[in-house]
Amino acid sequence: MSVSRTVTSQLDGASWIRRMFEEGARLRAERGADRVFDFTLGNPEVEPPELVLAALGRAAGAGEGHCHRYMPNAGFPSAREAVAERLRARTGLPYTAAHVLMTCGSAGAMNVAFKAMLDPGDEVIVLVPYFPEYRFYIENHGGRMVPVETDDAFQPDLERIAAAITPRTKALVLNSPNNPTGAVYSERTLAGLGALLAGHPDVTVLSDEPYRGLVFDGRQAPTPAAIIPRTLVCDSWSKVMAIAGERIGYLAISPRVAEWREFFDACTFANRILGFVNATAIWQRVVAEAGEATIGAEAYQAKRDLFCEALERMGYVAPKPAGAFYIFPRTPIPDDMAFIRLLVKEGILAVPGSGFGRGGYMRLALTVPRETIERSLPAFERALAAVR
Numbered sequence: 001m002s003v004s005r006t007v008t009s010q011l012d013g014a015s016w017i018r019r020m021f022e023e024g025a026r027l028r029a030e031r032g033a034d035r036v037f038d039f040t041l042g043n044p045e046v047e048p049p050e051l052v053l054a055a056l057g058r059a060a061g062a063g064e065g066h067c068h069r070y071m072p073n074a075g076f077p078s079a080r081e082a083v084a085e086r087l088r089a090r091t092g093l094p095y096t097a098a099h100v101l102m103t104c105g106s107a108g109a110m111n112v113a114f115k116a117m118l119d120p121g122d123e124v125i126v127l128v129p130y131f132p133e134y135r136f137y138i139e140n141h142g143g144r145m146v147p148v149e150t151d152d153a154f155q156p157d158l159e160r161i162a163a164a165i166t167p168r169t170k171a172l173v174l175n176s177p178n179n180p181t182g183a184v185y186s187e188r189t190l191a192g193l194g195a196l197l198a199g200h201p202d203v204t205v206l207s208d209e210p211y212r213g214l215v216f217d218g219r220q221a222p223t224p225a226a227i228i229p230r231t232l233v234c235d236s237w238s239k240v241m242a243i244a245g246e247r248i249g250y251l252a253i254s255p256r257v258a259e260w261r262e263f264f265d266a267c268t269f270a271n272r273i274l275g276f277v278n279a280t281a282i283w284q285r286v287v288a289e290a291g292e293a294t295i296g297a298e299a300y301q302a303k304r305d306l307f308c309e310a311l312e313r314m315g316y317v318a319p320k321p322a323g324a325f326y327i328f329p330r331t332p333i334p335d336d337m338a339f340i341r342l343l344v345k346e347g348i349l350a351v352p353g354s355g356f357g358r359g360g361y362m363r364l365a366l367t368v369p370r371e372t373i374e375r376s377l378p379a380f381e382r383a384l385a386a387v388r
């Protein structure tokens with residue numbers, strides 16, 4: 001059996017991920033795990049909220065009869081109604097259970113949406129820097145990713161987006177709070193985007209929101225669906241409940257999309273034939289009950305402050321992000337891959353900005369114990385000294 005040419009070339013394109021992984025394993029074996037500072041993975045290190053674990057305990061108990069069988073492919077009506085109720089409160093729009101499909105995380109929601117909307121050669125705009133999996137989600141369904149640069153503050157650049165729209169453009173992906181930059185898109189920017197897209201009725205926004213509840217400094221992330229009429233929300237509890245391994249999320253089609261019923265049926269079918277069939281039953285019941293519980297942004301905010309302030313004191317350019325759980329400092333030399341190699345020599349693993357389509361930066365995940373950040377600081381100082 002041979003691996004397909006498509007997957008072979010996708011694996012080649014993503015080989016830096018494998019290299020980082022191998023580098024981490026090598027370093028740990030060589031130096032011992034406690035002398036390696038791994039900031040590569042956005043995998044929540046805290047335990048889920050008590051409320052969630054208690055709801056899980058109840059969901060695992062007897063429950064209603066027959067709650068472990070196949071169900072409608074869109075999910076339990078009760079879970080979908082619970083999500084719709086929260087969306088009504090957040091947006092003021094008349095969402096109902098009929099607009100909501102329970103999915104295997106935000107990744108599942110995006111794949112379902114792309115499967116339902118893309119024909120071969122259709123284009124999807126993503127904003128640079130971007131979550132690298134987007135390319136694969138789009139290509140999975142015959143689409144073509146069109147990367148568009150953001151401005152200096154990593155906010156959407158309306159002129160560049162307008163220039164990138166063609167008759168083949170089907171969707172624009174927004175991700176606020178953003179991985180990797182932590183940028184949160186302002187209401188003004190979203191309103192500008194809404195005005196721009198009013199002139200392009202074939203373009204739908206996919207709002208990928210797994211970090212929605214992780215916003216710092218007491219702020220809240222504006223909701224794209226409340227502002228831009230043709231919006232699909234792709235959301236999950238992976239990050240905000242620290243349950244990324246459980247694979248639970250949802251896709252919500254805005255009631256302002258005229259053909260929402262037809263699209264909902266297509267997405268439900270896509271959920272089935274992509275092999276997800278339906279989102280995990282037990283977690284649908286948990287999020288129906290405890291879907292508002294979160295791990296909170298406070299712990300990440302404290303680590304953000306510690307990390308960014310320490311790096312800035314040394315001489316790095318490391319502005320504080322507004323949300324999510326990463327920091328995205330500039331590398332002190334333009335060649336981010338070369339600087340990442342220097343960090344490796346110091347026992348630090350970081351993801352190069354090039355992996356997200358923007359060289360000259362590095363992504364450091366805050367999903368590590370505070371003391372890992374503290375102990376890593378002398379190594380960051382030595383790496384900086386090496387290029388000065």
Ligand SMILES: Cc1ncc(COP(=O)(O)O)c(C=O)c1O
Pocket residue numbers: 042104105106107108131175178179208210235236237238244249
């Ligand atoms: C921007 C972004 N979108 C989607 C995902 C996928 O998340 P989920 O676990 O909800 O599928 C991730 C996970 O890291 C992410 O960072």
